[in-house]
Amino acid sequence: MSEFITVIGGVNMDISAALTAPFVPADSVPGQVTLGCGGVARNIAHNLRLMGHEVKFVSAFGGETFGEMCWRECQAIGLDLSLSERCEGMRNGLYLCVNDQTGDMIAAVADTDIIDRISPDFLKARIQDINASAIVIADTNISTESLQYLIDHCTAPLVVDTVSTAKAPRVTKALQQSSAQRLHTLKLNLIEAQAITRCNSAKDAADHLTAMGVENVYITLGADGVYCSNGTSHQQFRPIPTRVINTTGAGDAFIAGVAHAQLQGTPFPECAQTGLKAAHAALLSLQTVNPDIKQYL
Numbered sequence: 001m002s003e004f005i006t007v008i009g010g011v012n013m014d015i016s017a018a019l020t021a022p023f024v025p026a027d028s029v030p031g032q033v034t035l036g037c038g039g040v041a042r043n044i045a046h047n048l049r050l051m052g053h054e055v056k057f058v059s060a061f062g063g064e065t066f067g068e069m070c071w072r073e074c075q076a077i078g079l080d081l082s083l084s085e086r087c088e089g090m091r092n093g094l095y096l097c098v099n100d101q102t103g104d105m106i107a108a109v110a111d112t113d114i115i116d117r118i119s120p121d122f123l124k125a126r127i128q129d130i131n132a133s134a135i136v137i138a139d140t141n142i143s144t145e146s147l148q149y150l151i152d153h154c155t156a157p158l159v160v161d162t163v164s165t166a167k168a169p170r171v172t173k174a175l176q177q178s179s180a181q182r183l184h185t186l187k188l189n190l191i192e193a194q195a196i197t198r199c200n201s202a203k204d205a206a207d208h209l210t211a212m213g214v215e216n217v218y219i220t221l222g223a224d225g226v227y228c229s230n231g232t233s234h235q236q237f238r239p240i241p242t243r244v245i246n247t248t249g250a251g252d253a254f255i256a257g258v259a260h261a262q263l264q265g266t267p268f269p270e271c272a273q274t275g276l277k278a279a280h281a282a283l284l285s286l287q288t289v290n291p292d293i294k295q296y297l
Contacts, residue, residue: 004054005259006130009041009139010115011059012093013066014288016248019101037073038095038288040139040163043249046289047256047278049078056080058126060117062092083126090114103246115141120149131155135259140167147174151183161255162188165195172196172212181213187255189220202227203234216268218258220251226276228269235269240280249288253278
């Protein structure tokens with residue numbers, strides 16, 4: 001069995017502002033601003049490297065300064081970029097977020113047009129390497145058509161992270177349009193689940209998704225933990241009590257933890273417990289990815 005994981009999706013330069021005073025609309029507020037490499041897929045890949053996995057990262061990097069900075073940082077943490085592309089003349093993905101003094105997000109903007117480079121043809125040229133993976137993780141920054149291509153042609157277990165309410169519908173559309181209509185694992189939060197299923201409860205949303213062909217559903221519930229379903233087994237796990245420092249990156253850490261547990265042979269739904277430990281580590285860190293995450297697993 002292959003020993004590497006392939007992660008497909010976005011890489012951004014993150015500009016994050018953490019306020020040190022209450023937010024006041026239309027005014028300047030004291031705080032700390034940090035700059036670093038991020039993106040849902042990149043964060044997942046980074047977490048998996050820290051957990052000890054070999055990771056091939058498939059993305060599109062800009063040809064300007066931010067793209068160069070992200071490329072070098074990904075290399076520095078040990079990601080295999082042989083399946084990624086440097087796109088000269090294009091700007092790198094950029095993510096700007098503002099968190100209040102409790103660590104909760106106030107607002108965020110994602111400028112990620114470059115991700116359209118990861119087209120079905122882009123993936124087709126790399127599918128042999130992708131299918132050699134032990135597991136493949138994709139985020140919904142890539143298009144519906146690219147997600148559909150992966151659902152139809154990826155022979156390794158495919159895990160998808162829905163990213164946001166705006167992009168979550170891409171996975172259900174891809175499932176409906178695919179010939180396989182089968183997805184190994186889907187991770188989303190309750191708001192995203194409600195948006196794409198029109199179901200109010202986590203249980204009803206999970207039932208809807210498993211009926212569509214998702215084998216394992218993990219719906220994160222914030223302070224209420226996570227609801228898990230595979231159509232026959234249903235369970236909710238409470239979160240680990242945490243003094244929250246930063247909520248950004250907790251979901252990325254969660255799905256990395258789930259994939260880590262899956263590769264260790266942990267049965268469903270107990271993989272969620274490893275995911276919650278990873279999310280706990282992320283919540284305790286000022287950085288989007290906690291460099292010490294492995295010690296929490």
